[in-house]
Amino acid sequence: MAEADLLASRREKLQRLRAAGVEPYPYGFARTHAAAELRRSFPDLSPHTRTGAVVSLAGRLTAIRRMGKASFADLLDQTGRVQIFLSADGLGAPAYANFLENLDIGDILGIRGEVFTTKTGELTVDAREVVLLAKSLRPLPEKWHGLKDVETRYRQRALDLIANESSRRALEKRALILRTMRNYLDGQGYLEVETPILQPIPGGATARPFVTHHNVVDRDLYLRIAPELYLKRLLVGGLEKVYEIGRNFRNEGISSEHNPEFTALEAYEAYGDYERAMELCEGLIEACALAVAGGLRLEYQGRAVNLARPWRRASLLELVAEGSGCDVEKPLAELVRELDRRGIPVPDHLRQGPKGKVIEHLLETRVQEKLWDPTFVLDFPLDISPLAKRKRGRPDLVERFELYITGREIANAFSELNDPHEQRERFLAQEELRQAGDEEAQRVDEDFLRDLELGMPPAAGIGIGVDRLVMVLVDAPSIREVLTFPLLR
């Protein structure tokens, strides 16, 4: 039947129900059990057991198996599926006829009836009453293969969630991971805070922002690319352990690992350095893995991942030297010549430096994909790290790490720069890059500098890409699987 006829058929049933005095969209339904609760309440019954217990359930009708004067049906709620038995005997002939004639797969129903088990031992509710709670006017995807088309799945997320249990489970696991993060940090004495999403100067990361406009004050504002600078100002204010879990916005491409709005955890701890950030990172991710996967040996897309500590620590420069076969300590011009000689492509916009961008490019193209088990990549070039403190004994580097798992960047952290004079110099160096055409370069933020001048304690700071971490922990191939409503063009 064509789609228009399928819709028309359901609308006709709706009309018939209304004509018979049935309200197809009532206000509520008192249920005694969710599906999972029912299973817990009636464990281990033998086949052919009549319990005499009357329960009420509500959910979506997902299957009907008709056998004349009786039918079995499946009712799905958030916790699972329960089989329902409907018969002329149990409901009365008119109510049973109404069920067959006017209700459809997809309708949301309330059921009251007796708990029993069938001859195969399946827990089932023998319906004495069926209440329509919401008529469904659209056909559902196929019961066996479900909804597979990824575009439809992402564009019609509600339909996907009805049809695919794995989609529901992914969101539940995501919630568990977020809850575990909060519990872990709260347990360590961190204070959860919320900082501005609308910012006059987008700071704290190297990225292009979304711009918006405040009409009353007639001024452009930016959706934050990171909460970092505000969180550090709270450190200045005397909050010693703070974190924020929230949405960041970057005006960049969409891919299996990038969504323009994404969820980040940022945490700052006074009196720590990046060694402390590594400990925190290990402990936090370990707790999440244990909560959601029950262990530290996972599988990601068919390949084993071992999250057992201690995690590998490797110098960025050594990794890049190994990955490129080049001496990356030599000056930019010589390094570029050597890369050319070896046939390693260097994008034109990076050839004039800063050198750190070339190193970063080599990390992304020649090293990153090999970092499968958790690896802390240590000590980044200063010229691409304007908010991090210099490395002790290596003034051209900073105390910064990125954490890689399954070949993707999961976290970024540093010993936070708290010298206001040096911070201003770093901002000015970024400003020069901006003048030279680098739209991602960071901007001078005078409000932040003023607060730094009040004195910020030395601190460890870390940012974790929550969506990507969830991908790894729930074995999702695309960031879209772990977002409720991924952006599609």
Place this chain on the structure above:
RNA sequence: GGGUCGUUAGCUCAGUCGGCAGAGCACCGGCCUUUUAAGCCGGGUGUCGCAGGUUCGAUUCCUGCACGACCCA
């Protein structure tokens, strides 16, 4: 930005070396009180992604475009 593959019924997918468009599920009608991808009988519901081109004839071949997946930059 480039490459490869894909887009056919509500869903999952076949198929046409260019000649009336197919299946299963869903749906509609009938039978059926222990089914669970229930079963049995009957019914095919379509702008073959969009726009051009070639051709007597295009869903099929060609070109462009849109959208998607994967890979590369």
